[in-house]
Amino acid sequence: MSxxxxxxxxxxxxxxxxxxxxGGEPGxxxxxxxxAQGVVGYLPAAALTAIARALGLPRAQVEGVAGFYSFxxxxxxxRYRVLFSDNITDRMLGSGELLxxxxxxxxxxxxxxxxxxxxxxxxxxxxxxxxxxxxxxxNGQALTRLSGERVERIGELIRAQAPLADWPAExxxxxxxxxxxxxxxxxxxPAGAALRAAIARGGEAxxxxxxxxxxxxxxxxxxxxxxxxxxxxxxxxxxxxxxxxAARYVVCxxxxxxxxxxxxxVLLASYADLVFDGMSxxxxxxxxxQGLLYLRGEYAYxxxxxxxxxxxRRRSGLLGRAVCGQAGLDFEIxxxxxxxxxxxxxxxxxxxxxxxxxxxxxxRPPFPVTAGYxxxxxxxxxxETLCKAALIALRGGxxxxxxxxxxxxxxxxLSISGDVETPGIYEYPFGVSxxxxxxDCGAGNAQAxxxxxxxxxxxxxxxxxxxxxxxxxxxxxxxxxxxxHRDMFEVARNFAHFFRHESCGFCxxxxxxxxxxxNCMDKIAKGLGTQYEINQVFKIHRLLHAASHCxxxxxxxxxxxxxxxxxxxxxxxxxxxxxxxxxxxLDQALAAARQMTGRDxxxxxxxxxxxxxxxxx
Numbered sequence: 001m002s003x004x005x006x007x008x009x010x011x012x013x014x015x016x017x018x019x020x021x022x023g024g025e026p027g028x029x030x031x032x033x034x035x036a037q038g039v040v041g042y043l044p045a046a047a048l049t050a051i052a053r054a055l056g057l058p059r060a061q062v063e064g065v066a067g068f069y070s071f072x073x074x075x076x077x078x079r080y081r082v083l084f085s086d087n088i089t090d091r092m093l094g095s096g097e098l099l100x101x102x103x104x105x106x107x108x109x110x111x112x113x114x115x116x117x118x119x120x121x122x123x124x125x126x127x128x129x130x131x132x133x134x135x136x137x138x139n140g141q142a143l144t145r146l147s148g149e150r151v152e153r154i155g156e157l158i159r160a161q162a163p164l165a166d167w168p169a170e171x172x173x174x175x176x177x178x179x180x181x182x183x184x185x186x187x188x189x190p191a192g193a194a195l196r197a198a199i200a201r202g203g204e205a206x207x208x209x210x211x212x213x214x215x216x217x218x219x220x221x222x223x224x225x226x227x228x229x230x231x232x233x234x235x236x237x238x239x240x241x242x243x244x245x246a247a248r249y250v251v252c253x254x255x256x257x258x259x260x261x262x263x264x265x266v267l268l269a270s271y272a273d274l275v276f277d278g279m280s281x282x283x284x285x286x287x288x289x290q291g292l293l294y295l296r297g298e299y300a301y302x303x304x305x306x307x308x309x310x311x312x313r314r315r316s317g318l319l320g321r322a323v324c325g326q327a328g329l330d331f332e333i334x335x336x337x338x339x340x341x342x343x344x345x346x347x348x349x350x351x352x353x354x355x356x357x358x359x360x361x362x363x364r365p366p367f368p369v370t371a372g373y374x375x376x377x378x379x380x381x382x383x384e385t386l387c388k389a390a391l392i393a394l395r396g397g398x399x400x401x402x403x404x405x406x407x408x409x410x411x412x413x414l415s416i417s418g419d420v421e422t423p424g425i426y427e428y429p430f431g432v433s434x435x436x437x438x439x440d441c442g443a444g445n446a447q448a449x450x451x452x453x454x455x456x457x458x459x460x461x462x463x464x465x466x467x468x469x470x471x472x473x474x475x476x477x478x479x480x481x482x483x484x485h486r487d488m489f490e491v492a493r494n495f496a497h498f499f500r501h502e503s504c505g506f507c508x509x510x511x512x513x514x515x516x517x518x519n520c521m522d523k524i525a526k527g528l529g530t531q532y533e534i535n536q537v538f539k540i541h542r543l544l545h546a547a548s549h550c551x552x553x554x555x556x557x558x559x560x561x562x563x564x565x566x567x568x569x570x571x572x573x574x575x576x577x578x579x580x581x582x583x584x585x586l587d588q589a590l591a592a593a594r595q596m597t598g599r600d601x602x603x604x605x606x607x608x609x610x611x612x613x614x615x616x617x
Contacts, residue, residue: 011050014039019054026055027374029356033066034339042073068358068504069339070124071140071297078113078120080158083137086123087130087259088494089417089480095134098151099123105155119158125342125498126259128298130417130480131177131424138164140300143171174301176266177424180440182411183403184271184387185427191273192318194390198281199324201393206285207233212397214409215389219253219345219382220452220476222408225389228379231369233286235377248288249378250279251368252386253350255296257342258453259498260478263413264383266425268295268302271387272309276333278386280318281393282379283331291333292373294350297340306335342502343552347380349504360506361550384413384477404430408469412477416441419483426479434464434473443481448488448567453478454495455555458488458562489570492563493521499556510553513544517557524574528585534571537564 018035022028032051037043043066052062066072073081084090084099099110103121108114111122127142129135134146141164143154150171157167178185198206210226217223237246252275256264267275279291295303310333313319323329341359343349348362351373372378381389388410392400401409408430414437417423421442428437438446449459451468452475459466459473466473482491500514517540520533541557548554564571587606594604 011040011046015047015050015054019051024055025356026057027354027356029055029057029062029065030069030339030353031336031356033062033072034337037072041079042076044074048074065356065358069297069341071340076113076117078118079161080119081137081139082119082121082154082158083124083127084121085125085127085129085133085135085137086494086498087126087133088491089130089260090126090133090135091494092418092486093134095136095146098134098146098148101148102151102155105152106158118161124298124340125501126257126298128256128262128265128296129174130260130262130415132175133417137298140297141172142174142298142301144174172301174265174269176270177422178266179416179422179424180426180428182427182429184274184384184391184411184413185425187271187274187391189274189277189390189394191313192277192316192324194274194277194393195280195284195318196324198284198393199326199329203233203285203287206281206393209392209397210285210389213392213400214397214407215385215392215400216408216470217382218384218388218412218477220258220456220474222470222474225381225385228369228381229282229285231367232288232372232377232379235370237376240374240376244374247290247374247376248283248286249373249376250282250286250288250291251347251350251354251373251378251380252279252291252293252383253345253347253380254299254383255294255338255345255350256383256477257296257345257502258455258476258478259495260415260417260450260453260480261476262415262417263425263477264296265299265302267383267387267413268299268306272306273313274387274390275383276309276313276318277393278381278388278390279333280323280331281389282381282386284329286377286379288379289330289332291331292354293333293335294344294354295335295337297338300337303335303337310335341504342498343504343550346550346552349550350380351378358504360504361552363549382476405467405469405471407471412468412475414468414475414479415477416479416481418481419443419446419486420481428468430469431467433467434459437468437479438464438481441481443483445483445485446481447484447486448482448491450480450482450491450559451475451478453480454498454559455551456558458559458566460566487570488563488567489521489524489574492559493518493525495559496521496556499552503552503556507547507549507553509544509547510549510556513540513548513553514556516540517560521560524571527574527576529571529575530577531575534564534575537561 048062052059084095103110113120127135129144132144135144215225239246254264321330323331344353344359346361349359353359368378368380403410411427411429414426451457496518500518503510503514505511523529537560541561544553544556
């Protein structure tokens with residue numbers, strides 16, 4: 001037996017099928033760790049050693065990767081790992097109170113494992129269920145529409161050690177909640193129709209249609225898709241060191257970790273063939289033979305259905321060798337599942353994760369279109385972008401360009417949550433006003449809208465006439481509404497803690513800056529803040545924006561900057577003075593000592609004695 005109680009031979013026997021299933025490929029490390037944890041329950045040191053030995057990797061590298069992702073556990077997390085969504089919209093629905101209620105029910109302290117090793121209860125940044133919260137994850141499975149009654153029942157099921165398969169199916173129900181359909185969500189094309197249309201055109205003609213459409217990426221940055229595809233098509237491939245032939249790749253970024261965004265979840269659940277058609281169209285256009293879908297860890301419940309869909313496409317001749325009967329047209333798609341890292345939504349961090357590494361964003365240039373996955377030309381597109389590419393293959397670039405505005409063609413999916421009557425997915429042509437969206441979703445008392453999640457822009461009431469479009473208010477899809485009864489300081493404070501938690505720690509400005517901002521917000525929340533903290537937030541905002549390695553740090557102070565500009569009274573009413581006050585209250589810290597000694601005279605108080613004449617501190 002090892003020092004952890006694991007028999008080395010037995011552990012090798014358990015993990016060998018996992019390693020073999022991935023061909024002993026070091027680039028599959030993240031997937032191997034995920035599956036190994038599913039077999040063992042967590043990732044003990046002995047398991048990391050066995051995996052490192054099987055893959056021929058340094059032990060430190062394997063542990064470094066395992067320690068990077070929040071869904072990997074190096075110590076036992078309990079047989080039931082419960083994670084409540086800590087997104088602001090879940091908090092607004094009472095998730096904090098429900099978490100405390102479950103902890104009391106189970107006699108477990110938040111963030112710790114129960115003494116019997118049965119359960120742990122903690123938070124995760126966002127589950128992607130903002131339209132049907134409060135939500136939580138139990139061993140990776142999403143539970144929606146939590147209530148006090150459900151939480152009580154969950155506690156009973158855990159105490160009874162009931163398998164998740166025996167829990168009420170209603171608890172695990174995830175609805176699409178599609179409220180408004182336009183060209184994409186109204187599409188009813190059969191699987192492969194877009195791919196066949198693209199084959200009929202040919203790669204060069206398909207690229208011409210993409211240029212004509214002026215499709216821009218739906219992941220937030222808005223980069224022109226045709227330029228990205230053309231750059232990858234023209235880029236030179238090279239043979240790899242391990243003997244692999246030259247290749248191009250298509251990557252679908254389904255790691256929508258931005259709080260308030262859940263459109264990709266709906267597209268993958270109900271429009272998967274359109275997604276896969278879009279990947280196939282991109283592959284035909286750039287000359288790729290391999291596609292990779294990077295699925296957000298919180299959406300792992302979609303994995304069986306997605307794999308079944310891919311199998312159907314293979315049987316139908318839509319994947320594999322000689323796609324659609326075209327000799328030499330080969331294309332395959334694999335699915336990789338993330339392990340809880342918001343930063344992996346950034347395309348180069350995602351590529352690092354696909355290669356089995358820590359999800360740390362790369363220095364650019366070179367860009368992925370010339371040196372992406374495994375150093376080869378790679379197109380990375382958002383789920384919605386690829387669906388739109390499939391529609392362009394079906395109906396043409398001119399048709400698509402006729403929708404929306406000149407600079408923002410087509411339609412946009414909005415994930416609407418918060419203080420609205422009907423949260424869910426709404427599809428609009430670009431150019432729709434924020435006022436129109438608020439009217440449609442039933443947000444009659446909105447004071448603010450956070451567009452594109454914490455890293456986006458916060459709009460106040462006087463800005464509701466603005467339009468959703470790249471030339472005005474760009475968005476990756478999140479649309480969180482806050483009523484007049486909400487405290488915008490607490491909204492911004494939640495976002496500050498989110499960025500501190502999700503910083504990858506690679507660069508000092510982001511690693512330290514996000515912590516300093518969160519500390520400033522906590523100090524203000526405790527009533528100890530001053531104008532000094534307000535000034536510090538502005539200074540840190542400028543520093544992070546200028547010096548951070550990637551977009552996470554550059555956007556970390558956006559919600560604070562916006563709310564300070566537009567909702568400053570929410571901050572100022574918490575300030576104790578305009579002078580500096582330390583966050584640590586030494587006099588309060590001495591309260592216990594005064595109680596034990598029975599003293600409460602002026603000399604027993606720090607600071608007070610110094611202000612009294614004739615009293616020696």
